[in-house]
Amino acid sequence: MSSTATRATGIPAGPPRAEGLAVETVGLTKRYGRAVGIEDLDLQVRVGEVFGFLGPNGAGKTTTIRLLLGLIHPTAGRASLFGMDLATTGPRIRAHLGYVPGDLSLWERMHGHDVLGHLALLRGGVPERAWRTLAERFDLDLQPRVRELSKGNRQKLGLIQALMHEPDLLVLDEPTSGLDPLVQVEFHAVLRELVARGATVFLSSHVLAEVEQVADRAAIVARGHLLVVDDIEALRGQARRRIELDFPRDVPPGLADVPGVADLRVVGGRASCSVTGSLTELLRLATAHGVVDVHTHEPDLEDAFVGYVSAAPAAGSPAPPPAASAP
Numbered sequence: 001m002s003s004t005a006t007r008a009t010g011i012p013a014g015p016p017r018a019e020g021l022a023v024e025t026v027g028l029t030k031r032y033g034r035a036v037g038i039e040d041l042d043l044q045v046r047v048g049e050v051f052g053f054l055g056p057n058g059a060g061k062t063t064t065i066r067l068l069l070g071l072i073h074p075t076a077g078r079a080s081l082f083g084m085d086l087a088t089t090g091p092r093i094r095a096h097l098g099y100v101p102g103d104l105s106l107w108e109r110m111h112g113h114d115v116l117g118h119l120a121l122l123r124g125g126v127p128e129r130a131w132r133t134l135a136e137r138f139d140l141d142l143q144p145r146v147r148e149l150s151k152g153n154r155q156k157l158g159l160i161q162a163l164m165h166e167p168d169l170l171v172l173d174e175p176t177s178g179l180d181p182l183v184q185v186e187f188h189a190v191l192r193e194l195v196a197r198g199a200t201v202f203l204s205s206h207v208l209a210e211v212e213q214v215a216d217r218a219a220i221v222a223r224g225h226l227l228v229v230d231d232i233e234a235l236r237g238q239a240r241r242r243i244e245l246d247f248p249r250d251v252p253p254g255l256a257d258v259p260g261v262a263d264l265r266v267v268g269g270r271a272s273c274s275v276t277g278s279l280t281e282l283l284r285l286a287t288a289h290g291v292v293d294v295h296t297h298e299p300d301l302e303d304a305f306v307g308y309v310s311a312a313p314a315a316g317s318p319a320p321p322p323a324a325s326a327p
Ligand SMILES: Nc1ncnc2c1ncn2[C@@H]1O[C@H](COP(=O)(O)OP(=O)(O)OP(=O)(O)O)[C@@H](O)[C@H]1O
Pocket: 032, 035, 036, 037, 038, 055, 056, 057, 058, 059, 060, 061, 062, 063, 064, 206
């Protein structure tokens, strides 16, 4: 590490927090025999952003995370964190990472406070108040043994162990499955504080609403291939949205011919359809025919996601054209 300063946690101050890339992968590939985990992944995550990594089951999300953490080795390509190649400097970077795995396993017979106390020691002496404060914020009773905890409370323990040392890069695999909505709100607040201090968050999920709420940009992956990387707003902009138009009498002809319009349905003076891209052309035509009311439904990432994933190549096919991934 370039700096020798230490934080309140006792962990040496981490990688540079200003400019630069927190994560970079070039041609990163992992095959399990003939099965493709992830293929030729080029990804850049900037320092200080919350980056969503979205994909359906089997897309390659966990494989990518395990590669980034150095838990498995790539078949081809490379990955670096904060400009340091994982193949050569992986262990040195680990102290600056926080990781919440999708399948968290903890010491079942230990009490919550013993688990966190033990992990705090392993992390170089994180002060007790750091993990106790997080437990209070997440409303977690640390007295019971792990085996007595509900799924949601285990998940909280997982989040606390990943957050307590103020990591520079927090890697989350489906982090809020099992958390109640109030705790999710608190968790998102903690994420925002972490990012305000300059940390980076890599949030893998198939829960699109969650990524939409907290991420600045997102990648969509499916069947081992990267499909797109873009701002959340831009991804939404490429989605189809529903629109309803009310006319005083009959619906005028020609609406179905407007570029981007699909699924046109007409009932009396009401037309409803979906539109991809700009609404301008459709609204111009509608206005010319005296439209009296217009209802648009904001697209969410779900629409963009479904569109991209259904267009993804089948497993084993060549990768799609390069995705827009420049930061
Ligand atoms: N250890 C393994 N051995 C063989 N194939 C594997 C192994 N791990 C993952 N795969 C395969 O690699 C592909 C990607 O799996 P991965 O777990 O990375 O996807 P994912 O996006 O995390 O999915 P999920 O959301 O279901 O966890 C899948 O086809 C999976 O079956």
